[in-house]
Amino acid sequence: MQQIIELLAVVFSALYGVLLARRLKLDFVGVYSLAFIVAFGGGTLRDLFLDRHPLFWIGAPHYPVIVFGMSIVAFFLPPLSEHTERSLNIPDALGFSFFSVSGAAAALAEGAPVFIAAMMGAVTGTFGGVIADTLCNRIPSLFRPSTPLYATCSFVGALLYIALKELPAIKPVAAPIAVAFIFLFRLAALRFD
Amino acid sequence: MQQIIELLAVVFSALYGVLLARRLKLDFVGVYSLAFIVAFGGGTLRDLFLDRHPLFWIGAPHYPVIVFGMSIVAFFLPPLSEHTERSLNIPDALGFSFFSVSGAAAALAEGAPVFIAAMMGAVTGTFGGVIADTLCNRIPSLFRPSTPLYATCSFVGALLYIALKELPAIKPVAAPIAVAFIFLFRLAALRFD
Amino acid sequence: MQQIIELLAVVFSALYGVLLARRLKLDFVGVYSLAFIVAFGGGTLRDLFLDRHPLFWIGAPHYPVIVFGMSIVAFFLPPLSEHTERSLNIPDALGFSFFSVSGAAAALAEGAPVFIAAMMGAVTGTFGGVIADTLCNRIPSLFRPSTPLYATCSFVGALLYIALKELPAIKPVAAPIAVAFIFLFRLAALRFD
Numbered sequence: 001m002q003q004i005i006e007l008l009a010v011v012f013s014a015l016y017g018v019l020l021a022r023r024l025k026l027d028f029v030g031v032y033s034l035a036f037i038v039a040f041g042g043g044t045l046r047d048l049f050l051d052r053h054p055l056f057w058i059g060a061p062h063y064p065v066i067v068f069g070m071s072i073v074a075f076f077l078p079p080l081s082e083h084t085e086r087s088l089n090i091p092d093a094l095g096f097s098f099f100s101v102s103g104a105a106a107a108l109a110e111g112a113p114v115f116i117a118a119m120m121g122a123v124t125g126t127f128g129g130v131i132a133d134t135l136c137n138r139i140p141s142l143f144r145p146s147t148p149l150y151a152t153c154s155f156v157g158a159l160l161y162i163a164l165k166e167l168p169a170i171k172p173v174a175a176p177i178a179v180a181f182i183f184l185f186r187l188a189a190l191r192f193d
Numbered sequence: 194m195q196q197i198i199e200l201l202a203v204v205f206s207a208l209y210g211v212l213l214a215r216r217l218k219l220d221f222v223g224v225y226s227l228a229f230i231v232a233f234g235g236g237t238l239r240d241l242f243l244d245r246h247p248l249f250w251i252g253a254p255h256y257p258v259i260v261f262g263m264s265i266v267a268f269f270l271p272p273l274s275e276h277t278e279r280s281l282n283i284p285d286a287l288g289f290s291f292f293s294v295s296g297a298a299a300a301l302a303e304g305a306p307v308f309i310a311a312m313m314g315a316v317t318g319t320f321g322g323v324i325a326d327t328l329c330n331r332i333p334s335l336f337r338p339s340t341p342l343y344a345t346c347s348f349v350g351a352l353l354y355i356a357l358k359e360l361p362a363i364k365p366v367a368a369p370i371a372v373a374f375i376f377l378f379r380l381a382a383l384r385f386d
Numbered sequence: 387m388q389q390i391i392e393l394l395a396v397v398f399s400a401l402y403g404v405l406l407a408r409r410l411k412l413d414f415v416g417v418y419s420l421a422f423i424v425a426f427g428g429g430t431l432r433d434l435f436l437d438r439h440p441l442f443w444i445g446a447p448h449y450p451v452i453v454f455g456m457s458i459v460a461f462f463l464p465p466l467s468e469h470t471e472r473s474l475n476i477p478d479a480l481g482f483s484f485f486s487v488s489g490a491a492a493a494l495a496e497g498a499p500v501f502i503a504a505m506m507g508a509v510t511g512t513f514g515g516v517i518a519d520t521l522c523n524r525i526p527s528l529f530r531p532s533t534p535l536y537a538t539c540s541f542v543g544a545l546l547y548i549a550l551k552e553l554p555a556i557k558p559v560a561a562p563i564a565v566a567f568i569f570l571f572r573l574a575a576l577r578f579d
Contacts, residue, residue, distance in 0.1 A: 135525075306447050
């Protein structure tokens with residue numbers, strides 16, 4: 001289960017990364033670099049903070065290869081027009097929901113206390129995008145005056161996941177429920193933005 | 194002693210972080226994120242560089258909770274007016290003085306040579322602010338043409354601390370003396386800016 | 387051999403860093419900080435990613451001292467005029483060629499697979515500059531629409547190094563050949579930019 005969630009997190013985050021890079025008209029190296037940072041930036045910070053080695057994408061070296069393949073495909077697609085920006089929200093929200101839960105689960109497995117584990121979920125879910133925004137010289141949404149509740153969705157969803165895991169009857173589906181919660185919460189926040 | 198200095202460093206840095214975030218009119222998540230990064234960014238870099246695990250704020254999980262509480266209180270304060278910017282200098286200078294000494298002390302305890310330990314003091318004291326400035330898309334003062342001697346205060350103060358610690362008669366008060374030295378040096382630099 | 391390449395990488399990268407800092411009219415702390423980040427940023431990321439401790443510049447504490455000395459010398463030079471910007475390309479390309487090979491070699495020595503090792507070469511070669519650009523609020527060349535093949539040179543050259551090392555007859559000169567390849571590839575890319 002943990003592996004599937006992590007794989008889906010990587011795929012959707014990288015999809016968001018390559019589409020964003022195409023919108024910014026980057027060359028192939030830029031596309032791959034941006035997709036790599038969006039997909040692996042947050043989890044890398046979490047792994048460094050918790051001293052988990054090898055890093056999750058070094059221990060699973062097919063992940064960078066998948067992102068490499070997606071970057072090649074994306075590079076031959078036509079650049080996205082301006083008004084498709086909105087459709088970027090779906091892969092973004094999916095990648096970030098999967099990574100929030102996966103990040104909290106990994107922190108719990110390392111024995112982190114609840115508050116730290118929920119924060120690690122939020123870091124894993126949001127910091128790929130924060131680092132990518134910073135490198136592209138955009139102010140990360142986390143630090144813009146009107147944030148549509150990005151990190152809040154992630155933190156609350158991670159807490160929900162940690163709580164559901166304690167209930168024996170619900171434990172097996174705790175992760176999918178929390179992912180769905182974060183995704184819907186995020187889409188609702190965007191709608192009312 | 195080391196614990197008290199670290200605690201004061203966290204409190205004053207977080208105070209600076211939340212006040213700055215209120216000036217930038219960030220929402221609650223932005224306030225907490227900025228305070229967190231100012232308070233823990235420099236020390237996290239030091240801990241990663243020296244391979245100290247758990248990181249100081251994971252090994253002392255009440256630190257993030259203190260910063261969380263301060264962020265809640267700050268969020269209900271009225272936003273600061275423009276001309277209070279100057280008063281932000283006091284908590285900033287205090288947090289950075291305590292962290293410079295605390296950073297050098299931690300590096301010495303890991304067996305780092307003097308030059309590296311003084312640099313780690315400067316990194317711990319200044320990089321929380323550098324990372325926060327970068328994320329908010331401001332040029333860190335370290336890289337602006339007219340820096341009022343920020344990192345210099347920190348580096349020289351850390352060297353002073355390392356030297357005083359070698360004198361048996363002064364050792365017990367080496368840390369408070371170095372903190373006071375950095376704080377006054379910094380205020381003097383601001384005055385002549 | 388590995389030590390000589392690393393030393394030359396540090397010297398040329400720091401030379402680029404101090405000259406760039408003089409162009410930006412930074413004070414002494416700014417000059418040293420920028421040179422430090424250009425020279426050690428990429429290798430630090432590689433070491434953190436691969437859990438190599440002590441970091442290469444902590445394990446060889448004469449490196450920061452060399453960069454410190456170069457910063458002092460550079461600080462007393464007259465600031466560079468605008469049209470010397472072009473001449474910065476030579477130390478930049480040299481530093482980045484040496485670091486790309488040195489980064490790949492270090493990753494191989496840790497047992498990283500080929501794809502990861504070549505990526506670590508590219509990270510070591512380019513991320514000092516990426517971090518420095520980000521801190522100075524410039525968009526890193528990696529993320530500008532028209533990149534003159536920066537990271538590509540590095541990645542391909544690292545792959546070449548890894549391949550040549552497998553040939554017993556060529557192994558002793560694999561590193562110099564790969565460094566020369568990256569350097570010439572990079573200069574050619576700049577010429578046709």
